Amino acid sequence: MPCAPSVSAPSASARDRAAERLAALATPPGALGRLGDLGVWLAACQGQVPPAQVDNLRLVIFAGDHGVAAHGVSAFPPEITGAMVRTFLLGKAGVSALAKAHGVAVRVLDLGVDEDFADLDEQTRTALTAYKVRRGSGALHLEDALTAEQTRAALDAGAAVAREEIAAGAQLLVSGDMGIGNTTPASAMVAAGLGLPASEVVGRGTGIGEQALAVKTGVVDAALARAGARTADPVETLTALGSADLAATTGYLLAAAQDGVPVLLDGLVSVACALTADRIEPGAAAWFAAGHRSTEPAQSLALAKMGLEPLLDLGLRLGEGSGAVAAVPVLRSAAALLRDVALLSELGA
Ligand SMILES: Cc1cc2ncn([C@H]3O[C@H](COP(=O)(O)O)[C@@H](O)[C@H]3O)c2cc1C
Numbered sequence: 598m599p600c601a602p603s604v605s606a607p608s609a610s611a612r613d614r615a616a617e618r619l620a621a622l623a624t625p626p627g628a629l630g631r632l633g634d635l636g637v638w639l640a641a642c643q644g645q646v647p648p649a650q651v652d653n654l655r656l657v658i659f660a661g662d663h664g665v666a667a668h669g670v671s672a673f674p675p676e677i678t679g680a681m682v683r684t685f686l687l688g689k690a691g692v693s694a695l696a697k698a699h700g701v702a703v704r705v706l707d708l709g710v711d712e713d714f715a716d717l718d719e720q721t722r723t724a725l726t727a728y729k730v731r732r733g734s735g736a737l738h739l740e741d742a743l744t745a746e747q748t749r750a751a752l753d754a755g756a757a758v759a760r761e762e763i764a765a766g767a768q769l770l771v772s773g774d775m776g777i778g779n780t781t782p783a784s785a786m787v788a789a790g791l792g793l794p795a796s797e798v799v800g801r802g803t804g805i806g807e808q809a810l811a812v813k814t815g816v817v818d819a820a821l822a823r824a825g826a827r828t829a830d831p832v833e834t835l836t837a838l839g840s841a842d843l844a845a846t847t848g849y850l851l852a853a854a855q856d857g858v859p860v861l862l863d864g865l866v867s868v869a870c871a872l873t874a875d876r877i878e879p880g881a882a883a884w885f886a887a888g889h890r891s892t893e894p895a896q897s898l899a900l901a902k903m904g905l906e907p908l909l910d911l912g913l914r915l916g917e918g919s920g921a922v923a924a925v926p927v928l929r930s931a932a933a934l935l936r937d938v939a940l941l942s943e944l945g946a
């Protein structure tokens with residue numbers, strides 16, 4: 598029987614050679630700061646020095662609805678999820694503008710939106726819903742978000758999508774999220790992974806006030822209590838506390854790490870799923886860089902647990918992949934510096 602793919606580390610020899618090249622550039626030692634470190638990470642992921650410029654970047658937005666959204670945890674109604682999916686298809690969302698500016702390909706997939714998109718033309722609807730697992734996910738404080746079979750199907754779907762993008766030439770993958778209420782399951786997954794109470798992880802999402810924040814905190818604590826000891830297992834955590842879209846995102850990020858393709862992480866959902874991927878296969882996080890710091894406490898806590906320092910800190914709290922895509926020019930800057938700067942030994946001084 599073939600073994601399931603597992604995660605190997607980025608190339609230590611490419612990392613060492615890249616660090617040597619960085620130290621030998623015609624710049625004062627350390628002058629490139631974190632751009633230098635980022636270039637070294639990229640070279641280690643690619644296994645080549647200098648690293649190739651990152652031209653082929655792909656964002657996949659995993660969309661889904663969340664039963665918990667009917668329980669007062671978001672500032673917006675669930676109908677926005679489907680409306681935003683249509684906006685991604687039109688190329689008019691926040692992340693669409695950023696992706697256009699930075700040459701990032703965007704694909705949106707419905708893993709669990711609570712509607713059937715009957716108004717879309719057949720080709721668009723077929724592509725959008727090809728990996729759909731269910732309509733909406735269970736309200737995590739009251740019932741499991743998914744069945745075990747649905748969790749497996751969603752993890753496999755995300756992995757298949759990552760492999761399609763890699764086969765099409767992706768040099769770097771980004772995950773995006775769309776789903777009203779999704780910061781609640783994402784916070785619960787971080788609380789489960791880090792062993793923290795809701796009060797330490799929960800944030801304001803789309804901009805909820807004090808009252809809704811108290812409701813959201815209570816919901817996450819109730820969900821953690823309901824899941825109990827199952828939170829010790831990352832796949833069980835997805836079944837109890839996640840959703841179809843979050844499980845697919847986890848499978849996508851894990852497959853990127855297994856196949857040795859680097860990832861720029863986005864906000865809370867992306868990072869909660871990255872943490873879960875790293876719990877499933879420890880070492881996966883070595884393939885991830887943090888695009889930005891979101892305003893959600895759980896995102897910062899999960900990044901710290903994975904040892905990742907965000908490239909940008911702009912007060913962004915959008916999701917969709919926006920913070921990762923905004924960091925793409927930083928990544929390209931790092932690659933350009935390690936590729937195109939002369940060596941001090943070549944100066945002839
Ligand atoms: C118009 C609009 C566009 C968005 N794009 C991303 N989100 C983000 O906000 C939601 C999560 O926050 P919460 O858990 O508070 O609902 C998700 O849909 C996420 O993708 C949006 C939210 C709205 C309203």
Ligand SMILES: O=C(O)c1cccnc1
Nearest residue numbers: 802864865891914915916
């Ligand atoms: O951190 C995020 O990515 C985030 C925050 C609020 C709403 N949606 C996403």
